[in-house]
Amino acid sequence: MDDLDALREDLIGAVTRAQDLAALDAARVAALGKKGRVTGLMKNLGGLDPEARKDRGAALNRLKDEVAAAVEDRKQVLARAAMAEKLESERIDVTLPVRPGPLGHIHPISQTLDEIIAIFADMGFTVAEGPDIEDDFHNFTALNIPPEHPARQMHDTFYLPDRPDGTNMVLRTHTSPVQVRTMMSVPPPIRIIAPGRTYRSDYDMTHTPMFHQVEGLVIDETTHMGHLKGCLIEFARAFFDIDDLPSRFRPSFFPFTEPSAEMDIGCSRAGGALKLGNYGDWLEILGCGMVHPRVLEICGIDSSRYQGFAFGMGIERPAMLKYGIPDLRTFFDGDLRWLRHYGFLPLDMPSLALGLSR
Ligand code: PHE
Numbered sequence: 001m002d003d004l005d006a007l008r009e010d011l012i013g014a015v016t017r018a019q020d021l022a023a024l025d026a027a028r029v030a031a032l033g034k035k036g037r038v039t040g041l042m043k044n045l046g047g048l049d050p051e052a053r054k055d056r057g058a059a060l061n062r063l064k065d066e067v068a069a070a071v072e073d074r075k076q077v078l079a080r081a082a083m084a085e086k087l088e089s090e091r092i093d094v095t096l097p098v099r100p101g102p103l104g105h106i107h108p109i110s111q112t113l114d115e116i117i118a119i120f121a122d123m124g125f126t127v128a129e130g131p132d133i134e135d136d137f138h139n140f141t142a143l144n145i146p147p148e149h150p151a152r153q154m155h156d157t158f159y160l161p162d163r164p165d166g167t168n169m170v171l172r173t174h175t176s177p178v179q180v181r182t183m184m185s186v187p188p189p190i191r192i193i194a195p196g197r198t199y200r201s202d203y204d205m206t207h208t209p210m211f212h213q214v215e216g217l218v219i220d221e222t223t224h225m226g227h228l229k230g231c232l233i234e235f236a237r238a239f240f241d242i243d244d245l246p247s248r249f250r251p252s253f254f255p256f257t258e259p260s261a262e263m264d265i266g267c268s269r270a271g272g273a274l275k276l277g278n279y280g281d282w283l284e285i286l287g288c289g290m291v292h293p294r295v296l297e298i299c300g301i302d303s304s305r306y307q308g309f310a311f312g313m314g315i316e317r318p319a320m321l322k323y324g325i326p327d328l329r330t331f332f333d334g335d336l337r338w339l340r341h342y343g344f345l346p347l348d349m350p351s352l353a354l355g356l357s358r
Pocket residue numbers: 173174175176215254257287288289310311312313
């Protein structure tokens with residue numbers, strides 16, 4: 001059997017030395033192919049006497065299996081090496097910073113909205129939306145502002161042209177109609193904020209006909225004015241990133257809340273510059289109150305069982321304060337140089353965990 005031992009060494013040696021799949025296949029064919037060396041020896045079996053043929057046949061079969069197994073092993077080794085090489089050549093450093101250039105900039109209003117959403121989302125609020133073009137019912141009547149009510153004059157409303165039935169749609173004057181739409185479509189408990197565009201016929205240094213608000217609404221069986229205050233104080237501190245930002249709630253009036261309040265935060269106006277913090281002066285930032293029982297009833301919610309609070313806040317002014325933007329009207333000029341200066345990088349999404357604005 002000496003000749004087979006030498007042959008085995010030869011053939012398996014060729015297999016294990018193969019450096020790629022093509023060389024491996026050549027080694028396999030040289031041993032086991034139609035004209036391979038083992039196959040050749042098999043063909044010679046016919047010339048042997050039966051006893052010798054049996055032994056020789058068994059030995060050749062073993063050799064054949066050994067070579068085949070070696071080929072399989074080598075194939076695996078080569079495949080692993082090929083994969084390792086491919087992974088190495090395609091390696092990407094995922095810690096490299098992104099190249100922000102060509103992606104443009106996020107408008108400060110969008111950034112501010114994202115920040116506000118991040119803060120309220122952390123408190124368990126979800127985002128609700130409603131249409132910019134509203135009907136009288138959702139914008140006024142359902143909010144306890146019936147026709148001819150003097151409170152209608154609080155807003156300089158844009159009316160759309162007459163409809164066949166004599167009524168007019170309006171550009172919503174506040175985000176409060178989203179309160180109505182939410183209460184009429186989902187059962188309590190409710191905890192939503194509703195950011196969006198709002199419209200009033202007003203244009204000067206501090207007013208634009210289109211501006212943004214975010215509405216908040218919480219309805220359940222136990223929520224009270226203390227929750228309203230805690231929620232909004234926490235919001236203001238998180239948004240402006242001032243831990244000891246003072247705040248106060250002044251009695252006010254809105255037809256859809258009772259009691260109603262306006263929230264002020266601490267500031268200084270020394271030297272004509274507005275600065276937030278514990279400086280003794282006050283700046284109004286939002287309107288709020290406990291949802292009026294009549295509004296709950298109009299929206300189909302049992303006011304003897306449910307109660308809650310609402311608030312509404314402009315976006316532009318807090319954005320100007322936080323980011324030092326001096327002129328309201330520049331928000332809507334569409335000036336790219338302005339946007340490059342005041343805008344934000346698209347991939348720096350605000351989150352409480354990573355910091356609202358970096
Ligand atoms: N909708 C009011 C406004 O635009 C703000 C507000 C909302 C007040 C919710 C109380 C409750 O001025």
